[in-house]
Amino acid sequence: MQSSIEQPTEAEVAKAQGGPNSLQFEVNWGEKLCFGVIPRALVKDGFFKWHKFSRLLDSFVARIGVLDMIRRTNMITGFSTKRWWVPALGVFTIVLWMGPVPESRAAESGEQLFQGKCASCHSIGGGKIVGPDLAGVHDRRSQEWLEKFVKSPQSVIESGDPDAVAIYEKFNKFPMPAGLITDKEIKEVLAYIKVASAAGSGETQAAVAVKKPEKVATKEDITRGLNLFQGKARFENAGPTCISCHDVKNDAVIGGGVLAKELTTVFSELGGPGVRAILGGAPFPVMEAAYKDKALTKTEVFSLVAFLESADEQHAYQKPRDYGTGLLLSGIIGAFILFGFYSLLWLRRRKDSVNQKIYDRQVKSE
Amino acid sequence: MTSLNEFLFIAFPYIAIVVFFVGTIYRYKSTPYKVSSLSSQFLEGKKVFWGIVPFHFGIIIIFLGHLLVFLFPDDVLRWNSNPLRLILHEGIGFTFGISVFLGLTILMLRRWFNPRLKMVTNRMDVAIEVIILLQIILGLWIALGYRWGSSWFAADLSPYLWSIFKLNPQIDAVSALPVVIKLHIVGAFLIFLLIPFTRLVHFLVAPFHYIWRRYQVVMWNWDKDQVRKPETAWQVTRPKNN
Numbered sequence: 001m002q003s004s005i006e007q008p009t010e011a012e013v014a015k016a017q018g019g020p021n022s023l024q025f026e027v028n029w030g031e032k033l034c035f036g037v038i039p040r041a042l043v044k045d046g047f048f049k050w051h052k053f054s055r056l057l058d059s060f061v062a063r064i065g066v067l068d069m070i071r072r073t074n075m076i077t078g079f080s081t082k083r084w085w086v087p088a089l090g091v092f093t094i095v096l097w098m099g100p101v102p103e104s105r106a107a108e109s110g111e112q113l114f115q116g117k118c119a120s121c122h123s124i125g126g127g128k129i130v131g132p133d134l135a136g137v138h139d140r141r142s143q144e145w146l147e148k149f150v151k152s153p154q155s156v157i158e159s160g161d162p163d164a165v166a167i168y169e170k171f172n173k174f175p176m177p178a179g180l181i182t183d184k185e186i187k188e189v190l191a192y193i194k195v196a197s198a199a200g201s202g203e204t205q206a207a208v209a210v211k212k213p214e215k216v217a218t219k220e221d222i223t224r225g226l227n228l229f230q231g232k233a234r235f236e237n238a239g240p241t242c243i244s245c246h247d248v249k250n251d252a253v254i255g256g257g258v259l260a261k262e263l264t265t266v267f268s269e270l271g272g273p274g275v276r277a278i279l280g281g282a283p284f285p286v287m288e289a290a291y292k293d294k295a296l297t298k299t300e301v302f303s304l305v306a307f308l309e310s311a312d313e314q315h316a317y318q319k320p321r322d323y324g325t326g327l328l329l330s331g332i333i334g335a336f337i338l339f340g341f342y343s344l345l346w347l348r349r350r351k352d353s354v355n356q357k358i359y360d361r362q363v364k365s366e
Numbered sequence: 367m368t369s370l371n372e373f374l375f376i377a378f379p380y381i382a383i384v385v386f387f388v389g390t391i392y393r394y395k396s397t398p399y400k401v402s403s404l405s406s407q408f409l410e411g412k413k414v415f416w417g418i419v420p421f422h423f424g425i426i427i428i429f430l431g432h433l434l435v436f437l438f439p440d441d442v443l444r445w446n447s448n449p450l451r452l453i454l455h456e457g458i459g460f461t462f463g464i465s466v467f468l469g470l471t472i473l474m475l476r477r478w479f480n481p482r483l484k485m486v487t488n489r490m491d492v493a494i495e496v497i498i499l500l501q502i503i504l505g506l507w508i509a510l511g512y513r514w515g516s517s518w519f520a521a522d523l524s525p526y527l528w529s530i531f532k533l534n535p536q537i538d539a540v541s542a543l544p545v546v547i548k549l550h551i552v553g554a555f556l557i558f559l560l561i562p563f564t565r566l567v568h569f570l571v572a573p574f575h576y577i578w579r580r581y582q583v584v585m586w587n588w589d590k591d592q593v594r595k596p597e598t599a600w601q602v603t604r605p606k607n608n
Contacts, residue, residue, distance in 0.1 A: 177542075182368075231447040240443050243452070244517030254449035259512045259544075289539035290521035323453070324510055327460055334461030335420070335468060342419045352411055358594060 110192030120281030130274035217306030225307025239294035382559035389562030403565030421469030439524035
């Protein structure tokens with residue numbers, strides 16, 4: 001006699017019991033599905049006829065081809081190679097069934113677009129911020145060139161267009177991000193810029209705000225900026241800390257992120273007004289989504305700019321730790337500790353399968 | 367590029383969700399006893415421990431980690447707002463990530479080199495193993511190369527995922543992310559889509575009651591050694607159970 005703590009798998013149980021009773025199962029399935037969604041009493045009263053519903057689903061499904069695909073696909077052995085077109089047809093049906101994808105953004109006027117997407121870096125008649133002043137830009141460039149450039153600045157620069165390269169060189173080699181607005185929106189914004197520069201009243205509020213003379217940053221401001229940057233102090237509107245994505249080469253910063261641009265020399269690249277404008281407006285898509293409804297306050301922007309300025313000045317003398325290597329090493333060491341822990345947790349586990357001896361004998365006799 | 371992004375981050379997630387639900391319900395209805403995965407512990411019981419335990423504990427922690435950041439982004443940002451807590455969080459996540467990677471690698475090698483396991487392996491098993499392995503490699507790459515994922519997931523991907531479920535997809539931020547992260551997102555939806563066609567369905571029917579259940583004692587009322595002897599084969603008792 002032999003005994004064991006092992007038990008047969010569910011598949012084996014299924015085989016032994018000779019398959020499900022389909023009629024009984026169908027009713028139970030409906031109850032199971034609605035349990036927790038619709039009160040049981042309603043189901044019992046026959047308010048929802050689930051077996052009818054499931055039959056309806058079957059007939060529906062047979063038509064749309066999606067489940068046809070699943071039905072014809074042997075679900076255990078994988079897709080049948082001879083009928084590759086069946087799943088393809090199923091997916092195609094779903095795409096058709098979903099219909100056109102709705103436009104996710106409501107239409108905005110040229111002025112709203114300019115204020116929302118462009119005014120962080122550009123003014124119309126207010127002078128340079130991060131990028132050039134756009135007053136009268138239509139006199140300097142053709143409409144076609146402007147549309148091409150706004151759509152994808154990097155590709156125009158890389159194509160060697162002399163005007164584009166000149167702008168790129170002049171404005172600290174900081175390319176304008178692509179994909180901020182759609183082709184249709186580009187036309188609207190350009191139309192607005194044309195009108196605004198003709199009117200001559202184009203100095204935007206953002207431009208005025210960032211050009212305002214600031215008070216001189218004190219040591220406390222810089223420390224506060226450092227704490228805000230690495231999250232020791234939280235932003236008032238609960239935005240994510242800067243080190244989530246950015247790093248600054250500075251010994252005082254613990255663990256800067258590397259998703260987005262390294263900000264060590266951003267102050268000398270963009271200047272105070274440029275950095276202030278970006279912090280205030282978050283004009284890049286990823287940053288925009290992260291600070292949606294969580295904008296930085298004016299004092300927070302001021303402290304951060306003060307910190308970035310001082311970090312820029314000191315960066316030559318800083319030797320911060322390499323957190324990437326640290327993370328890799330701690331992960332590998334931690335994983336080996338885990339392996340040890342698991343083996344201790346199951347120290348008295350069965351180390352062979354139950355029938356190991358029988359299997360070994362079979363192999364021997366072959 | 368815009369239409370590709372719209373397909374990958376708007377259409378594809380909805381396709382994945384629809385196929386997942388319809389396919390899973392259909393599989394459960396038509397072949398209910400196959401809503402599981404074949405255990406191979408019977409066939410090889412030694413190496414399986416070093417693969418299956420690190421893999422499953424790791425994948426549970428990693429999956430719950432992603433789920434919690436998706437569900438409670440603001441609380442995660444509050445926790446991560448202290449740099450030391452952030453590094454602790456990321457370190458623990460990365461440790462489990464490495465253990466998932468090692469565990470799955472061990473399981474794949476075991477499946478590949480053991481003839482007994484090869485007999486019970488089907489094409490979808492191999493496909494899903496390879497896809498999950500690639501997904502894990504991408505995840506580790508992101509954790510190291512695009513730090514700190516736990517924070518920017520909460521800030522950018524949580525709102526995106528919520529916008530999918532609120533039927534108003536916002537993909538501006540996702541479209542601007544590095545391609546490695548995009549692949550990881552698409553991979554996640556692909557795995558979700560493939561659940562009803564693969565052994566992954568077993569996670570929907572995890573037998574939690576086994577944890578508290580008492581041991582089952584399995585007995586044979588005949589001498590197995592005697593039954594298996596070539597000289598007396600089939601004479602003592604007809605073998606019924608290997």
